[in-house]
Amino acid sequence: xxxxxxxxxxxxxxxxxxxxxxxxxxxxxxxxxxxxxxxxxxxxxxxxxxxxxxxxxxxxxxxxxxxxxxxxxxxxxxxx
Numbered sequence: 001x002x003x004x005x006x007x008x009x010x011x012x013x014x015x016x017x018x019x020x021x022x023x024x025x026x027x028x029x030x031x032x033x034x035x036x037x038x039x040x041x042x043x044x045x046x047x048x049x050x051x052x053x054x055x056x057x058x059x060x061x062x063x064x065x066x067x068x069x070x071x072x073x074x075x076x077x078x079x080x
Contacts, residue, residue: 013034
């Protein structure tokens with residue numbers, strides 16, 4: 001899982017959804033929004049992809065494990 005480099009944000013979102021068995025209700029709307037985005041330069045309605053990623057990360061604290069760490073690290077690298 002180290003060196004995870006997906007093709008798009010939606011790839012990450014679908015991978016997270018498959019891995020995270022019980023998605024937190026507070027993270028679900030942001031995960032759904034991520035499924036509509038290709039890159040960090042996109043927009044989701046009035047929100048930037050960067051803000052969607054940051055809101056997802058802020059609400060995904062209960063998502064744990066090796067895969068979770070890799071996905072979150074990748075997402076954090078996009079918003080730096």
